[in-house]
Amino acid sequence: MYQKENRMLCYFCQQLKNANIIYCEYHAFLKCVKYDIVRQSYLFNWYVHGTDLHEFYAVLPSQNPETFKYVSIYIYHLMNAVNDI
Ligand SMILES: [Zn+2]
Numbered sequence: 664m665y666q667k668e669n670r671m672l673c674y675f676c677q678q679l680k681n682a683n684i685i686y687c688e689y690h691a692f693l694k695c696v697k698y699d700i701v702r703q704s705y706l707f708n709w710y711v712h713g714t715d716l717h718e719f720y721a722v723l724p725s726q727n728p729e730t731f732k733y734v735s736i737y738i739y740h741l742m743n744a745v746n747d748i
Contacts, residue, residue, distance in 0.1 A: 673697075689719055691745060701744045705737040 673686040675697035684690060691698060693706075693714040710733075712718045725731055 689716055691741065693719055698741055698744050701737075701740050705733075705740045709733050710737075 671686045673682075673684045673690060673695055676682045676684045676690075676695060679696045684694070686695075693702070710722070712722065722730065722734065725734065
C-alpha cells in the first residue's frame with residue numbers, strides 16, 4: 664500500500680495493473696490481484712455469486728453454518744497472505 668492524497672492505494676494493483684485503487688477490506692476480499700491464488704483456492708471453489716460490493720455485504724453476515732465455515736476458512740488464509748507482505 665502507498666499513500667496518495669490521504670488515501671491508501673493498493674501497491675500491488677498499481678504495479679501489476681497500473682491501476683490506482685483504494686485499498687480496503689472489500690478490495691482485498693474480492694478484487695486485489697495479490698490474493699488471486701488464495702481467492703481461487705478458498706473462495707471461488709464454493710462462492711458462486713458476483714463480486715460487486717452489495718454481494719460482498721450479503722455474504723459476510725450469512726447465518727448459514729456452511730457459508731460461515733467457508734467464509735471463515737477463506738478469511739483465515741486471506742489474512743495469512745495479507746500479513747505475508
Ligand atoms: Zn490490489
